[in-house]
Amino acid sequence: MHIPDGYLSPQTCVVLGTLAIPIIGIAAIKLKKTLKDKQVPLLAIGAAFSFTIMMYNVPIPDGTTAHAVGASLLAIILGPWAAVVGVSIALIIQAFFFGDGGILTLGANIFNMAFVMPFVSYYVYKLISGNSEISSKRRFIGSIIAGYVAINIGALCTGIELGIQPLLFHKLDGTPLYAPYTLMQTLPAMMFAHLVIAGPVEGIVTGLVVKYMQKSNPAMLMIYPPKKFLPGKSHVIGSLKKYWYVLITLIIFAPLGLLANGTAFGEWSSDDLKLKLGFIPEGMAKLSDKWNFMLPDYSVPGFGDNLFKSSLGYIICAIVALIIILAITGIISFLQKRKNATNNVN
Numbered sequence: 001m002h003i004p005d006g007y008l009s010p011q012t013c014v015v016l017g018t019l020a021i022p023i024i025g026i027a028a029i030k031l032k033k034t035l036k037d038k039q040v041p042l043l044a045i046g047a048a049f050s051f052t053i054m055m056y057n058v059p060i061p062d063g064t065t066a067h068a069v070g071a072s073l074l075a076i077i078l079g080p081w082a083a084v085v086g087v088s089i090a091l092i093i094q095a096f097f098f099g100d101g102g103i104l105t106l107g108a109n110i111f112n113m114a115f116v117m118p119f120v121s122y123y124v125y126k127l128i129s130g131n132s133e134i135s136s137k138r139r140f141i142g143s144i145i146a147g148y149v150a151i152n153i154g155a156l157c158t159g160i161e162l163g164i165q166p167l168l169f170h171k172l173d174g175t176p177l178y179a180p181y182t183l184m185q186t187l188p189a190m191m192f193a194h195l196v197i198a199g200p201v202e203g204i205v206t207g208l209v210v211k212y213m214q215k216s217n218p219a220m221l222m223i224y225p226p227k228k229f230l231p232g233k234s235h236v237i238g239s240l241k242k243y244w245y246v247l248i249t250l251i252i253f254a255p256l257g258l259l260a261n262g263t264a265f266g267e268w269s270s271d272d273l274k275l276k277l278g279f280i281p282e283g284m285a286k287l288s289d290k291w292n293f294m295l296p297d298y299s300v301p302g303f304g305d306n307l308f309k310s311s312l313g314y315i316i317c318a319i320v321a322l323i324i325i326l327a328i329t330g331i332i333s334f335l336q337k338r339k340n341a342t343n344n345v346n
Contacts, residue, residue: 001069001158001190002094002109004267005102006281006288007179008161009169016161017107023115024088030081035139035338039223043086044329046074051090051321052250053205054100055314057260058197062162062189065260066198069113069154072121072147072206077168077213079224083118089328093321099293106207108161110152121150121206134218147206148199152191155198159183159190162266169283178285179266180273189265251318255311261310295320 008016026171050070057065074083076291088110096099101109128142163183166176179186219237263272270280270288295317303313 001067001113001155001264002091002101002267003105003112003158003162004269004288005104005290006270006284007102007165007266008105008108009165009178009283010287011169012161012165013104013107016105016111020107020110020115023084024110027081027084027088029078031085031332032336034224035077035082035336037333040329040333040336041240042078042223042237042243043332044325045240046070046078046083047089047325047329048247048322049250050074050087051093051325052092052247052254052318054090055254055257055318057257057264058201059260059262060193060197063191063262064189064193064265065262066193066264067257068198068202068205069117069151070153070202070205071113071117072125072143072150072202073209075118075122075148075150076125076143076210077223080118080122082224083122084114086178087118089325090321091341093324095253095322097294097320098298098317100133100298102288103288103291109159112157112161116157117150117154120153121146124149125126126231134221135214139221140207140214143210144203144207144232146203148203150192152199152201155190155194156187158266161187162186162190171282176188176281178281178287179284180277180281181266186266193265217338245321251315251322254292254318255314256257258307258310258314 023216031043053070054067057067060066069087071083071087074086078086091101091109091114095103095106095109102156125139125142125146128145129136129139132138140182160183162179162181163186165179166182169177171177181189203275210221217238221239268276270284273284295313298314299310300313303309303316
């Protein structure tokens, strides 16, 4: 679902980028109002979880790969606007440091994965769970369905954005300038991968975490929207150490994502696409491969000689991302505390 540069026309990038900017701006404003100081570490864990889970590529029967996003889980726990911020942080880091997803197409990727997915999953979850108890099976089932539906709607948006390119942007002889595949090709490819593989993965991961929280820490599922707590029942979130341990475990085992052969549909490099088509679309050739990244494709220079070194480089990349996320959320925490201190003085 990470659309690289060159697959979308500049016009499409401008439209989706223009949509993404106010979305992030509104999300930041909402976050200031709803996120408490003690919940900022949860945002860090959520953003890092989203980043790391996207490193776990899973094979698709058609020879491509796909991955979960983690947006649904963030939306259910922290609310859709916090999820917008958390997933956007992950996507921005992926684009600028690792070249996963384009710089010019960042607005499109944020729209699909950091906006569409959180809001679809949150409202599907709310529709199914209703006013049921936190421990209700409806919430467990609702979280699974929410994750499954949300990632497929996000994939649908991606498929449409890619599929309309040859229709709208082509030479006089019909040769596509950007993404070369039509809607009749992009939609089946994107939907097959996500309906069959990525959707179940997103749904199961979301559901299992929600189920675990129902039993071990139900207060986590009461953060957004604020709940009326029953007398005698704890509403303290408690220590987050175990969630950090889970995140560290995910980082250690992230190289499992290297075992999946192939590339996700619509994420091929221009050279790979030339092998498939026999040519590189003119507009794509101008826009792709323009940027130099610190750790391209989650690789560390000198760590690609064998699978062990590649795996170690993969882990290092995940750690670098975690450090950047902690720095960003640390700034958010500082601004939150300063704002609260100012309000208390006034």
